[in-house]
Amino acid sequence: MELHNRLELKFRLDASQKKALHRLKIFSVADLLFYFPVRYSHISEIKPISQLVAGEYATVYGRFWSPDIKRGFRSKILRAEGEVMDETGKIKVVWFNQAYLAKMIHSGQFVELTGKVMESKRGKYMANPEFKKIDSMPIDIHESLFNFDKKKQSEVFGFPVYIETKGITSKWFYHTILKIIKDKTLNNIEDYIPKEILQKYHLPSLKSALIWIHSPKNAKDAETARKRFAFEEVFCIQLERQHDKFEYRKNKSFQVKLDKNSVEDFLNRFPFALTDSQKKSTETILGDMAKNFPMSRLLEGDVGSGKTAVAATATYATVNQRPNGQSFGNLQVAYMAPTEILATQHFESFIQYFKHLSINVGLITGSGCRKFPSKVNPSGWTTISRAQLLKWVANGEIPILIGTHALIQKTVKFKNLALVVIDEQHRFGTAQRRKLVRKDGIAPHLLSMTATPIPRTLALTIYGDLDLSLLSEMPAGRKQIITEIITPNKREETYEKIRKELKAGRQLYVICPRIFEPDPEKELALNVKSAVTEAKILKTKVFPEYEIGVLHSKMSKEKKENVMADFAEGKINILCATSVVEVGVNVPNATVIIIEGAERFGLAQLHQLRGRVIRSTHQAYCYIFAEAKSEKTISRLKALKTAKNGFELAELDLTLRGAGELGGTKQWGITDLGMEAIKNIKMVEAARAEAVRLIEEDPELSKYPLLKEKVRQKVQEFHFE
Numbered sequence: 001m002e003l004h005n006r007l008e009l010k011f012r013l014d015a016s017q018k019k020a021l022h023r024l025k026i027f028s029v030a031d032l033l034f035y036f037p038v039r040y041s042h043i044s045e046i047k048p049i050s051q052l053v054a055g056e057y058a059t060v061y062g063r064f065w066s067p068d069i070k071r072g073f074r075s076k077i078l079r080a081e082g083e084v085m086d087e088t089g090k091i092k093v094v095w096f097n098q099a100y101l102a103k104m105i106h107s108g109q110f111v112e113l114t115g116k117v118m119e120s121k122r123g124k125y126m127a128n129p130e131f132k133k134i135d136s137m138p139i140d141i142h143e144s145l146f147n148f149d150k151k152k153q154s155e156v157f158g159f160p161v162y163i164e165t166k167g168i169t170s171k172w173f174y175h176t177i178l179k180i181i182k183d184k185t186l187n188n189i190e191d192y193i194p195k196e197i198l199q200k201y202h203l204p205s206l207k208s209a210l211i212w213i214h215s216p217k218n219a220k221d222a223e224t225a226r227k228r229f230a231f232e233e234v235f236c237i238q239l240e241r242q243h244d245k246f247e248y249r250k251n252k253s254f255q256v257k258l259d260k261n262s263v264e265d266f267l268n269r270f271p272f273a274l275t276d277s278q279k280k281s282t283e284t285i286l287g288d289m290a291k292n293f294p295m296s297r298l299l300e301g302d303v304g305s306g307k308t309a310v311a312a313t314a315t316y317a318t319v320n321q322r323p324n325g326q327s328f329g330n331l332q333v334a335y336m337a338p339t340e341i342l343a344t345q346h347f348e349s350f351i352q353y354f355k356h357l358s359i360n361v362g363l364i365t366g367s368g369c370r371k372f373p374s375k376v377n378p379s380g381w382t383t384i385s386r387a388q389l390l391k392w393v394a395n396g397e398i399p400i401l402i403g404t405h406a407l408i409q410k411t412v413k414f415k416n417l418a419l420v421v422i423d424e425q426h427r428f429g430t431a432q433r434r435k436l437v438r439k440d441g442i443a444p445h446l447l448s449m450t451a452t453p454i455p456r457t458l459a460l461t462i463y464g465d466l467d468l469s470l471l472s473e474m475p476a477g478r479k480q481i482i483t484e485i486i487t488p489n490k491r492e493e494t495y496e497k498i499r500k501e502l503k504a505g506r507q508l509y510v511i512c513p514r515i516f517e518p519d520p521e522k523e524l525a526l527n528v529k530s531a532v533t534e535a536k537i538l539k540t541k542v543f544p545e546y547e548i549g550v551l552h553s554k555m556s557k558e559k560k561e562n563v564m565a566d567f568a569e570g571k572i573n574i575l576c577a578t579s580v581v582e583v584g585v586n587v588p589n590a591t592v593i594i595i596e597g598a599e600r601f602g603l604a605q606l607h608q609l610r611g612r613v614i615r616s617t618h619q620a621y622c623y624i625f626a627e628a629k630s631e632k633t634i635s636r637l638k639a640l641k642t643a644k645n646g647f648e649l650a651e652l653d654l655t656l657r658g659a660g661e662l663g664g665t666k667q668w669g670i671t672d673l674g675m676e677a678i679k680n681i682k683m684v685e686a687a688r689a690e691a692v693r694l695i696e697e698d699p700e701l702s703k704y705p706l707l708k709e710k711v712r713q714k715v716q717e718f719h720f721e
């Protein structure tokens with residue numbers, strides 16, 4: 001077999017298998033080899049039924065009784081049910097959406113079931129287990145199997161478990177891949193990772209790693225193979241990012257010469273003194289901008305840490321300078337905000353910062369354009385036509401242009417764009433950057449800013465093309481948000497405390513983990529609050545005297561903006577929302593936030609949600625409602641009261657919850673396997689160091705064509721653009 005062979009030409013596949021493979025985007029032999037198992041089922045997971053623990057995976061052997069088909073009371077979804085019994089006990093088994101299974105089993109059949117043990121009010125059950133008919137119990141179960149000694153257990157390594165889809169099982173994957181391997185398909189496979197790198201970090205060759213990941217003899221082989229593929233993923237991302245950085249740095253920049261005194265004057269006009277980390281970041285940024293190649297820097301800092309002041313100072317230094325060789329005009333700055341409302345808020349702040357200078361500030365959003373100052377009223381702004389604004393931007397008369405990403409569209413032409421500030425847009429990709437490079441080879445400095453707390457290893461990876469600065473502290477004198485962890489018995493009294501705040505005119509966010517009420521018949525139908533239902537409950541039972549609005553991701557953009565606007569204007573007192581409000585607008589009067597089902601969120605995410613109420617002069621409160629009573633959950637949540645910033649909490653999430661739960665690996669374009677590397681600072685640093693070295697030595701990877709192809713392929717898979 002050859003790697004590029006199409007599977008359907010080499011294996012007999014039925015229609016449902018073909019469909020399944022298509023769904024998984026597995027077409028060739030190589031695609032299949034690179035479809036990795038997510039875990040391995042260990043023989044040690046075989047358990048007597050009496051010892052099953054809710055939340056864990058297990059395999060049980062026993063006889064199956066009373067197969068039956070039932071229909072969900074509300075959902076109307078069919079499910080197969082029954083019971084499996086061994087010498088030690090019995091447990092209910094449920095297959096949702098797979099009613100046909102009930103017809104495949106007869107009562108009394110011996111079965112092997114592997115799946116997750118769940119618990120509902122009515123007791124434990126196995127949800128959607130893998131199911132295999134067997135002729136008899138495998139061995140004398142209570143003797144040899146359950147009394148397996150430890151040594152034996154470690155000798156027997158389990159089968160790989162793949163993410164399955166209808167029509168295809170782990171077993172199929174396993175056996176098909178074994179055939180591919182036995183057919184010596186891997187004999188001539190060439191490794192795309194340079195040998196010396198593999199040797200240096202004791203990583204296995206591609207051939208060994210592929211064999212080990214699919215059919216490991218022991219845990220160590222499996223681990224070594226996974227380590228290689230995790231390294232490889234981070235390495236490839238790094239190569240791409242380092243290449244981006246290298247490319248961008250080849251451009252020239254508008255060197256912004258540092259004029260210390262005038263920057264001092266600008267800073268002195270702020271009604272506050274900069275924090276130490278604001279000072280440090282500002283210095284670094286001004287230092288970068290003085291260089292003859294463009295800056296690419298990411299400023300990380302919690303909501304409220306004062307990133308705008310830093311960006312405004314960089315903006316000031318830029319517009320304060322004449323374009324190269326000119327005695328008039330200003331260098332220009334584009335400031336991109338994630339939403340119209342934020343762009344408008346920034347426009348208003350910038351008027352305050354720049355009104356003492358004779359500098360025009362423009363605003364461009366989907367709903368229109370503005371210019372400060374207005375000719376008629378020099379202390380205010382005026383609306384202008386888009387055409388007029390574009391003209392003034394193109395001829396340089398408007399040095400500062402604020403807007404949504406519409407700002408970087410082709411139609412917006414700048415005369416001397418020297419700095420681009422990108423607020424809270426996770427990645428500003430290569431293609432977008434390329435558009436910023438002028439014909440004469442001058443490219444603007446880039447300053448990205450984010451409040452999204454992620455662990456350092458993840459930042460070093462996904463932002464590998466950027467230099468990092470961190471605002472680690474909050475401005476002094478800021479009122480701390482009073483954060484309390486509320487157990488269910490304190491709910492009522494907490495509502496009364498909140499009522500006092502509402503009476504005093506403040507507003508409240510209520511964050512729920514779900515949009516709609518879950519279907520109680522569905523698997524994993526935990527008792528999780530939904531925004532829509534919670535709004536109704538609050539309106540009828542708790543706060544009937546207040547206006548309550550709902551906000552969630554299934555609403556149209558327009559509806560969302562309307563609700564947000566009503567909330568901002570105080571027409572709505574209480575806003576029930578899902579976590580979509582994470583990156584939202586600033587409503588200073590909303591000083592209280594309730595987070596329902598807090599155990600369902602990561603610490604960093606909770607922290608971000610809490611950040612919604614930080615912007616006021618009034619005391620802010622955050623009530624974390626936890627349903628779980630477990631000590632572990634409560635102590636995890638308590639970190640919210642002690643951690644210095646969101647980035648620290650993100651690190652904690654990484655150690656406490658694991659990379660898989662960092663909240664949307666999809667968001668970052670890294671696979672679960674790649675995320676295993678994110679837990680390992682040494683591995684990330686090694687991948688980064690090697691990528692930097694390789695790109696320096698051979699920017700186009702011309703000596704490493706296989707590696708270059710691999711990077712290209714990964715970039716396509718994961719691209720954001």
Ligand code: ADP
Nearest residue numbers: 272273274275302303304305306307308309475
């Ligand atoms: P973010 O980092 O979330 O963008 P902002 O830049 O919007 O934060 O700042 C939040 C608020 O804190 C603003 O009202 C700003 O004026 C104020 N602020 C910024 N820096 C300081 C400081 N060093 N001392 C006091 N207040 C500050």
Ligand code: MG
Nearest residue numbers: 304307308423
């Ligand atoms: Mg901001």
